[in-house]
Amino acid sequence: MKRDHQEISGSGSNPAESSSIKGKLWEEDPDAGGMDDELLAVLGYKVRSSDMADVAQKLEMLEKVMGTAQEDGISQLGDTVHFNPSDLSGWVQNLLIEFNGSTTTPDPNFNDDSEYDLRAIPGVAAYPPVKSDPGLENTRKRAKTESSSSSSSTTTRPVVLIDSQETGVRLVHTLMACAEAVQQDNLKLADALVKHIGLLASSQTGAMRKVATYFAEALARRIYRIFPPDSLDPSYNEGMQWPALMQALALRPGGPPAFRLTGIGPPQPDDTDALQQVGWKLAELAERIGIEFEFRGFVANSLADLEPEMLDIRPPEIEVVAVNAVFELHPLLARPGGIEKVVSSIKAMKPKIVTVVEQEANHNGPVFLDRFTEALHYYSTLFDSLEGSGVAPPSQDLAMSELYLGRQICNVVACEGMDRVERHEPLTQWRTRMETAGFSPVHLGSNAYKQASMLLALFASGDGYRVEENNGCLMLGWHTRPLIATSAWRLAGTESGSELTQELS
Amino acid sequence: MAVSLSTWVLISNFKLAYNLLRRPDGTFNRHLAEFLDRKVPANANPVDGVFSFDVLIDRGTSLLSRIYRPATAEEPQPNIAELEKPVTAEVVPVIIFFHGGSFAHSSANSAIYDTLCRRLVSLCKAVVVSVNYRRAPENRYPCAYDDGWTALKWVNSRPWLQSQKDSKVHIYLAGDSSGGNIAHHVALRAIESGIDVLGNILLNPMFGGQERTESEKRLDGKYCVTLRDWDWYWRAYLPEGEDRDHPACNPFGPNGRSLEGIKFPKSLVVVAGLDLIQDWQLAYVEGLKKAGQEVKLLYMEQATIGFFLLPNSNHFHTVTDEISKFVSSDCIKTIGERIMQCIGALLCVDYVCLFKCFLG
Numbered sequence: 001m002k003r004d005h006q007e008i009s010g011s012g013s014n015p016a017e018s019s020s021i022k023g024k025l026w027e028e029d030p031d032a033g034g035m036d037d038e039l040l041a042v043l044g045y046k047v048r049s050s051d052m053a054d055v056a057q058k059l060e061m062l063e064k065v066m067g068t069a070q071e072d073g074i075s076q077l078g079d080t081v082h083f084n085p086s087d088l089s090g091w092v093q094n095l096l097i098e099f100n101g102s103t104t105t106p107d108p109n110f111n112d113d114s115e116y117d118l119r120a121i122p123g124v125a126a127y128p129p130v131k132s133d134p135g136l137e138n139t140r141k142r143a144k145t146e147s148s149s150s151s152s153s154t155t156t157r158p159v160v161l162i163d164s165q166e167t168g169v170r171l172v173h174t175l176m177a178c179a180e181a182v183q184q185d186n187l188k189l190a191d192a193l194v195k196h197i198g199l200l201a202s203s204q205t206g207a208m209r210k211v212a213t214y215f216a217e218a219l220a221r222r223i224y225r226i227f228p229p230d231s232l233d234p235s236y237n238e239g240m241q242w243p244a245l246m247q248a249l250a251l252r253p254g255g256p257p258a259f260r261l262t263g264i265g266p267p268q269p270d271d272t273d274a275l276q277q278v279g280w281k282l283a284e285l286a287e288r289i290g291i292e293f294e295f296r297g298f299v300a301n302s303l304a305d306l307e308p309e310m311l312d313i314r315p316p317e318i319e320v321v322a323v324n325a326v327f328e329l330h331p332l333l334a335r336p337g338g339i340e341k342v343v344s345s346i347k348a349m350k351p352k353i354v355t356v357v358e359q360e361a362n363h364n365g366p367v368f369l370d371r372f373t374e375a376l377h378y379y380s381t382l383f384d385s386l387e388g389s390g391v392a393p394p395s396q397d398l399a400m401s402e403l404y405l406g407r408q409i410c411n412v413v414a415c416e417g418m419d420r421v422e423r424h425e426p427l428t429q430w431r432t433r434m435e436t437a438g439f440s441p442v443h444l445g446s447n448a449y450k451q452a453s454m455l456l457a458l459f460a461s462g463d464g465y466r467v468e469e470n471n472g473c474l475m476l477g478w479h480t481r482p483l484i485a486t487s488a489w490r491l492a493g494t495e496s497g498s499e500l501t502q503e504l505s
Numbered sequence: 506m507a508v509s510l511s512t513w514v515l516i517s518n519f520k521l522a523y524n525l526l527r528r529p530d531g532t533f534n535r536h537l538a539e540f541l542d543r544k545v546p547a548n549a550n551p552v553d554g555v556f557s558f559d560v561l562i563d564r565g566t567s568l569l570s571r572i573y574r575p576a577t578a579e580e581p582q583p584n585i586a587e588l589e590k591p592v593t594a595e596v597v598p599v600i601i602f603f604h605g606g607s608f609a610h611s612s613a614n615s616a617i618y619d620t621l622c623r624r625l626v627s628l629c630k631a632v633v634v635s636v637n638y639r640r641a642p643e644n645r646y647p648c649a650y651d652d653g654w655t656a657l658k659w660v661n662s663r664p665w666l667q668s669q670k671d672s673k674v675h676i677y678l679a680g681d682s683s684g685g686n687i688a689h690h691v692a693l694r695a696i697e698s699g700i701d702v703l704g705n706i707l708l709n710p711m712f713g714g715q716e717r718t719e720s721e722k723r724l725d726g727k728y729c730v731t732l733r734d735w736d737w738y739w740r741a742y743l744p745e746g747e748d749r750d751h752p753a754c755n756p757f758g759p760n761g762r763s764l765e766g767i768k769f770p771k772s773l774v775v776v777a778g779l780d781l782i783q784d785w786q787l788a789y790v791e792g793l794k795k796a797g798q799e800v801k802l803l804y805m806e807q808a809t810i811g812f813f814l815l816p817n818s819n820h821f822h823t824v825t826d827e828i829s830k831f832v833s834s835d836c837i838k839t840i841g842e843r844i845m846q847c848i849g850a851l852l853c854v855d856y857v858c859l860f861k862c863f864l865g
Binding site: 035036037039040044045047052053055056059060062063066073077082085086090092095156157158159160161162169172176186205308373376377446449450453454464466467468469479480481482 | 508510511513514515517518521522525526536537539540541543544545547548549550558559560561564567569571584585586588589614616617620684729773814815816817
């Protein structure tokens with residue numbers, strides 16, 4: 001074997017400086033300043049070059065302080081709640097406060113008791129009792145509520161492929177070609193292609209088959225102008241998330257507050273009063289756990305039909321208002337002025353906090369072909385994720401989910417104008433909208449992250465779902481493809497509803 | 506010694522975060538780790554000439570890899586249906602990259618590694634496959650190696666990655682820290698199975714042993730990292746009860762195997778002079794040499810670990826130049842390219858002469 005080695009030493013600087021290890025460890029280059037913060041920004045850290053030296057000093061300070069602490073003391077800092085790691089300056093500052101002990105009084109709400117909260121969810125018996133930590137003092141930390149500047153303007157196309165088979169690729173090609181034909185109004189070609197898709201789809205299995213079938217149907221409807229019936233909202237908000245909040249409220253130190261829940265939903269096709277059902281169930285729970293509870297249901301076709309006065313909100317001194325909108329905002333984009341009206345109604349309620357959950361997808365662009373392409377990828381990923389290991393027989397829930405998604409696909413692809421309500425937009429756009437409307441972000445912290453992760457593991461273990469922190473918001477995704485974005489907001493210029501954040505997380 | 510301010514801030518921040526995550530009882534605060542890790546999505550839209558997409562290689566182990574490809578002049582905006590279009594060049598190096606993080610930290614979609622892989626694409630005109638291997642302590646040895654092996658087999662069997670010249674996939678293995686360690690062990694498995702690996706690129710590879718070496722004693726705690734930290738990571742990765750002379754950790758140690766007579770790929774090993782485990786890395790290089798294997802050592806005297814994460818030092822450029830040469834030396838050069846090289850060399854000589862005259 002040929003032996004060939006060369007040794008190259010690289011040395012960039014003056015060896016005489018190296019004597020002082022704890023001395024100046026870095027070199028400040030005034031010219032590099034502006035470039036440096038760009039370099040770090042690419043790596044996910046927002047530091048202004050003017051703050052760089054200060055951050056470095058704080059880091060050094062922390063290193064010294066941690067070096068003298070016991071080994072145990074350091075990792076327990078991991079149990080405090082962290083916010084927005086991209087804001088390096090803020091994160092380091094908070095750590096310094098935590099470590100030194102702050103001047104304000106300890107507040108148990110800022111300990112990461114996310115596991116404790118999770119045990120409060122009825123039925124979760126899976127969590128072992130947590131070992132009580134030998135009292136590390138928990139100091140109060142103000143939630144960082146600086147508004148984040150909007151992200152870069154270039155669009156990102158995240159794609160996750162399953163190890164694909166050849167036939168799947170042909171199917172995707174044909175779907176795209178058909179959509180292109182529709183875009184160009186070449187209906188004869190589109191018609192031929194959509195029939196071909198049907199044929200190709202039938203030779204597929206699993207997620208690919210389902211997705212192709214739904215998209216083919218949607219394309220056919222668009223081509224032949226056989227529009228689907230009104231998109232029925234299956235009221236996914238069946239009240240599943242409220243018991244957890246109620247349990248957490250019941251366990252609040254000092255006793256629970258009175259809780260008034262106002263549910264707003266669409267009219268049901270079969271005359272059942274779904275909202276009242278939800279209300280009754282929650283009232284039963286409230287009685288059991290000792291919470292003063294009131295429920296009101298409002299039926300409305302669209303949130304934009306509501307006037308804030310109808311909701312009879314009491315003044316902020318008497319009543320703290322939280323607004324929760326899960327997949328409820330994007331349909332408002334279908335009618336002119338819809339979103340503006342609802343956002344201003346929300347503002348009129350003077351909420352302490354507004355939580356928003358939306359699909360993380362760009363299904364509302366002006367060009368049909370672009371929407372089609374985005375949707376094809378989004379729903380392919382979603383269906384792939386529902387596929388699971390294939391061992392368990394498909395459940396009722398799974399079938400319902402697929403139907404629900406199928407309806408969405410139909411709406412995105414076949415409908416236009418006010419009928420096209422599935423106008424999903426990515427988080428960057430919602431952020432801009434909320435900030436323009438006068439809201440500031442409330443950062444979701446590491447405790448919310450942990451709870452979300454743990455819940456995912458409980459209900460969808462091993463299936464590849466992940467939670468990701470993104471500038472104070474949380475994204476639920478399948479592997480690396482974000483699918484759903486959750487964010488929290490407060491009225492700009494007001495104090496953050498930090499306690500509520502804890503409980504609502 | 507001085508590193509740039511931003512490099513120092515970056516490395517310090519990482520070390521600080523890492524300290525929060527390791528618990529004395531050997532468990533790892535995974536939720537906080539994932540919360541703090543800055544991640545970036547794949548992007549099928551080219552940025553600076555590189556686009557990426559993720560592939561789920563093995564559903565059972567949730568093994569994901571991120572593929573990075575150069576955008577071509579003919580196809581500046583790759584069609585989503587054609588992400589796995591066959592490579593067109595005579596020779597396309599495919600670099601299988603294993604990110605660092607001492608077996609416990611980071612992911613293929615960590616921002617620092619996404620950035621590094623993108624650079625590798627442009628630098629080497631290569632396709633880069635970054636493997637999201639399972640991490641310790643939840644997944645101990647040999648999970649990381651198994652995942653690396655799965656990825657290698659996958660890459661080797663992709664028709665679309667075959668170079669036109671010989672219809673074979675031209676594979677290189679690369680990694681930093683634990684990734685370097687994984688590259689070595691995956692290369693070993695490749696040999697046993699007859700898969701050709703053309704070269705290994707090891708950046709600050711993670712090796713160790715029971716003995717405390719001189720560099721470990723001298724540099725313990727000096728540059729944000731302590732020996733105790735390294736011990737923790739080995740305890741987290743190695744099978745329970747094993748010590749650091751386990752061959753995963755110490756491939757040329759008392760339990761290691763000889764590589765004499767084996768067709769091991771040529772290696773490029775980069776060692777940072779301020780890395781406390783450098784003695785183990787240098788011992789690795791010696792071990793390869795003694796076994797008659799081709800190895801090139803790049804010893805960066807004034808470098809700390811992670812120096813290659815930011816492109817703002819001489820070390821960075823030295824290393825990237827060497828990597829580029831290492832990978833391209835196998836490519837057939839067109840006559841035109843050879844001519845350009847010669848002209849370039851002549852120009853350099855000219856400038857050197859000019860400077861010498863000028864400086865007298």
